[in-house]
Amino acid sequence: MSWQTLADDLFPQGHSITEKADFLSGTAQVDGEVVTIVGTTGHTPIGIEIALSQAQAILQTVRDHPGRGIVILVDTQGQRLRHRDEMLGINSYMAHLGKCIALARQQGHKIIGLVYDQALSGGFITSGLMADACYALPNATIRVMGLPAMARITKVPEERLVELAKSNPVFAPGPENYHRMGGVAEIWSGDLAAQLVQALATADDTDRRAAVGLQRGGRNWSQRVVDAIVSGNDVRPL
Amino acid sequence: MTSSYLEANARERIMQVLDAGSFEEFLPPSKRVVSPHLGQLDAPVSFDDGVVVGRGSLNSAKVFAAAQEGGFMGGAVGEVHGAKLVGLLKRAVQEQAEGVILLLETGGVRLHEANAGLIAVSEVMRAVLDTRAAGIPVIVLVGGSNGCFGGMGIVARCANAIIMSEEGRLAMSGPEVIETANGVEEFDSRDRALVWRTTGGKHRYLLGDCHGIVADDTAAFREAATRTLQGFKNNPTALSLQALEAEQAMLEQRIARFGDAADPLEIWQRLGIDKPQDIAMLEAAAFTALAEPHRVKGQP
Amino acid sequence: METLNYRFENGTRKLSAKAELVGVVSSGNLEVLIEAVDLQGGCSVEIKTAARGFGAIWEAVIGDFHKRWQLADTRISINDMGATPAVVSLRLDQAVESVVEAK
Numbered sequence: 001m002s003w004q005t006l007a008d009d010l011f012p013q014g015h016s017i018t019e020k021a022d023f024l025s026g027t028a029q030v031d032g033e034v035v036t037i038v039g040t041t042g043h044t045p046i047g048i049e050i051a052l053s054q055a056q057a058i059l060q061t062v063r064d065h066p067g068r069g070i071v072i073l074v075d076t077q078g079q080r081l082r083h084r085d086e087m088l089g090i091n092s093y094m095a096h097l098g099k100c101i102a103l104a105r106q107q108g109h110k111i112i113g114l115v116y117d118q119a120l121s122g123g124f125i126t127s128g129l130m131a132d133a134c135y136a137l138p139n140a141t142i143r144v145m146g147l148p149a150m151a152r153i154t155k156v157p158e159e160r161l162v163e164l165a166k167s168n169p170v171f172a173p174g175p176e177n178y179h180r181m182g183g184v185a186e187i188w189s190g191d192l193a194a195q196l197v198q199a200l201a202t203a204d205d206t207d208r209r210a211a212v213g214l215q216r217g218g219r220n221w222s223q224r225v226v227d228a229i230v231s232g233n234d235v236r237p238l
Numbered sequence: 239m240t241s242s243y244l245e246a247n248a249r250e251r252i253m254q255v256l257d258a259g260s261f262e263e264f265l266p267p268s269k270r271v272v273s274p275h276l277g278q279l280d281a282p283v284s285f286d287d288g289v290v291v292g293r294g295s296l297n298s299a300k301v302f303a304a305a306q307e308g309g310f311m312g313g314a315v316g317e318v319h320g321a322k323l324v325g326l327l328k329r330a331v332q333e334q335a336e337g338v339i340l341l342l343e344t345g346g347v348r349l350h351e352a353n354a355g356l357i358a359v360s361e362v363m364r365a366v367l368d369t370r371a372a373g374i375p376v377i378v379l380v381g382g383s384n385g386c387f388g389g390m391g392i393v394a395r396c397a398n399a400i401i402m403s404e405e406g407r408l409a410m411s412g413p414e415v416i417e418t419a420n421g422v423e424e425f426d427s428r429d430r431a432l433v434w435r436t437t438g439g440k441h442r443y444l445l446g447d448c449h450g451i452v453a454d455d456t457a458a459f460r461e462a463a464t465r466t467l468q469g470f471k472n473n474p475t476a477l478s479l480q481a482l483e484a485e486q487a488m489l490e491q492r493i494a495r496f497g498d499a500a501d502p503l504e505i506w507q508r509l510g511i512d513k514p515q516d517i518a519m520l521e522a523a524a525f526t527a528l529a530e531p532h533r534v535k536g537q538p
Numbered sequence: 539m540e541t542l543n544y545r546f547e548n549g550t551r552k553l554s555a556k557a558e559l560v561g562v563v564s565s566g567n568l569e570v571l572i573e574a575v576d577l578q579g580g581c582s583v584e585i586k587t588a589a590r591g592f593g594a595i596w597e598a599v600i601g602d603f604h605k606r607w608q609l610a611d612t613r614i615s616i617n618d619m620g621a622t623p624a625v626v627s628l629r630l631d632q633a634v635e636s637v638v639e640a641k
Contacts, residue, residue, distance in 0.1 A: 048489075048493065049493065052486070052489055052490065052493075055482075055486060056486060059479070059482060059483060059486055062479055063479060063483075079410055079411060081411050081415060081416045081419040081420055081424075082416065082420065082424060082425075083416060083424055083425040083436065084497075085410075086409045086410065086411060086413075086416065086425070086436055086437060087436045087441075087499070087501075087502055087505070088445075088492060088493065088496060088497070089395075089409075089442070089445055089447050089492075090409075090410045090411075091391035091392045091394070091395050091408065091409060091410040091447075092395045092447050092489065093489060094392045094395075094410065095392045095393075095394075095395030095396050096395075096482070096485055096486065096489055098363055098367075098392065098396060099367065099396060099477055099482060099485075100482055100486075102364070102367045102477055103477045103478070103479060103482055106371060106476070106477060107479075121347065121356060121389075122388070122389065122392075122410060122411070125356065125359065125360055125363070125389050125392065126363070126392055129356075129357070129360040130360070130363065130364070143352070143353070144347055144349065144352040144353060144355070144356050145349065145352070150349050150352065153349055154279065154281075154349050154350050156279050156280075156281075156350070160279070164278055164279070168275070168278065169353060170275050170317075170351055170352055170353055170354045171352050171353070172353075177353055178353060178357070181353055181354060181357055182357065183353065183356070183357040183360075207361060207364045207365070207368075209357060209360075209361060210321065210324070210361060213357070219317060219354055219357070220274065221274055221317050221318055221321060222317055222318075222320070222321040222324075222354075222357075222358065222361070223321075224321075225265070225271060225318055225321035225322060225325060226321050226324050226325040226328065227325070228264075228265060228271075228325065229264050229265060229291065229321075229322060229325025229326060229328075229329055230325055230328050230329045230332060232264070234269065235265070235269075235271055247562055249559070266557070266559075267557070267559040267569075267571050268556070268557040268559075268571065268573055270615075277539065280539055280588070281539075281588070282539065282563050282586065282587075282588045282617050282618065282619050283563070283586070283617055284562075284563040284569060284617055285559065285569065285571055285615070285617065286559075307562055309562035309563070309564035309567065310562055310563045310564060
C-alpha cells in the first residue's frame, strides 16, 4: 500500500504529510485534533540519517506541542547494513530515536505505531516497537529475518523451521504471530481512521505486551517470569 | 594479580564485580527456568537461560545486577532471558535500588526464538528507561568476547553510562552480517584490526558513546562501576528534553564532522590525535590520558 | 537431543551446600548442576545431550565418576553440547569439589 493511500484512509479529515528520501513527516487531523506524523516508506533501510530525522520530528513535537498525539508509520527493510553506519554508531542513533519516543510518552504524549508494509527487526525496534502500542495492517510483513537466512545461521534445516512455523508463532513471520505474542496490539482492516481514533484514546504508558502475550497464549513465559522475579516467588503454573 | 573479565563466565563476573559474598541470585539454575522453545529445534537449554540476575551491593550501595552468559547461544536474548532482565529492572524500581548494573555480552535477539526475542529486547529497552525514570541509574559493562550487538547494542545506549574494556565491542550489526549483505569490500569481517577500530571500546570512547575504558580486569570494571554509580548520586537519571536535544545536536555534529571518513583512523585524526595508528597499542590508562583532550564528551 | 539417566546406591559422601552450577552450555562444553536432595541415599544423574548415540561412553564416564566420589543424596543434572569424556569428567569433579564436605 502506498503511503499516500494509507494517509487518505487514516486521515479523512485531512493531512499535510510530505515525503523526502523515504522519510515521512507532517501533521494530520484525527478526531478534530492535530497529530504529528513521522515514519518511513519505500521499504527503506534505517540508517543514521533517517533515524535522526524521525527523532528530530518527535523532539520538535515535545518541545512545541505539549500533549499532541504522535503516529509512527512503519515501512522498512531493517537497519542499514553498512560499515559507515556501524563506524558512526548506528546503535546510538537508534537508541536516540527510542529515547525521544520514551520522552514523549513521559511528557504525556500518546504514541501509536502502525506497520503498514514491511517491518524487519532492527528497522522498527526503536520506532514502532517503542510506541505505546504497535498496530499492523493484515498484509504487513513483520519478521526478524527470512527463514532461509535463519536456517543458515541457526543450522536448523529450513523445512523444519517452516514446519514449526505452522504451530508456533515464535518462528513464523507475519502480523498474526506478533499479535498472538502481544507485540502487535491489533490488526486493522476496514475503517482504519476509526481504529486509529480508538488506539489513541486507549493508549497509556504501561508496557502490556507480555501480559497480552500470555492472555493470547502466544507467549506463555514472559509475564510469568517477570512476576516471579518481582515477587520473589517461583514461576506460577499456567 | 589481575583477573580477566573476558575469560570469566557470567556468574564469576557478577560475583567479582559486586561486593564479595553479597550477591543473591533470583531464579537460580536450581529452579530450572529454561527456554520453552529451544527443545523444538533440538538445541540444548541452559538452567538459567544464559543470564544471571539478582541483587547485591557495590561498595555497600544496594544494586541489582545481571550478567549475560556469552558462552550460551552467544548471549542472545530469548523469551525467558529477556523476561529475567525485565523482571530485574522492575524489581529494582520496587525496592528503590541505588543502581542497576548490566554486564552485557550478547549478539542481540536469539534467532532460535526470533519473534519472542525481538519483542523481549524491546521490553528490556522500555524497562531500562522506566528504571531510569524512577531515579535509578542503569550502568552497562561491556568486555566479553562476543561484544554487545544487535538490539542489545541499542539497549546499552539507553542506559545512563557504559564502561568498556578495549577488548569489548559495541555496535548493532555484526561485521559478518554486513559482509554477507554487501560484500567483503563493504566490511571485511576477518580484518580484526578494522573490526576493533570500528566497534571496539577505544573508538566508542573517542566518539563519546562510552564513558570509561578499563583494562580487561574484573577489579578495574568493579572500580569503574563504583565510581560511575557514585557520580549519579543526587544527579538526574531520567530522560529530559534538554539532554535529548543536546544528544540530537551531538549526533548531527558527528555526521557533519565524520560522515565522509572512510576509516575510524581518519576520525581519530580529525579529533586531533597526532598518531592515530598508535591508539591500538596503548593500554587503558595511557589511552584514557591521551584521549582526554580530544574525545567527544557524550552526555549520558 | 538425547536424555540419559543413571542412578547409584550405597554412596557414602554427602554434599555440604544445597546447589552449585559449573560449566557453560557452549560448543564442546557442558553445565553441571549438583544438588543435595533426599534420595534415600541414592545418587541420580540426568544428562540432556546434543550429541546422540554416545550412551555407552556416558555410562563409562558416569560409572567412573561414581567410583571416584561415591556420592549419596545427590542429584546431578547436565546440559551437554558435545563435550569430550575428559571435559565431562573435569566438570563433574569441579562440581563435586565446589560442594562436597571435607572428608
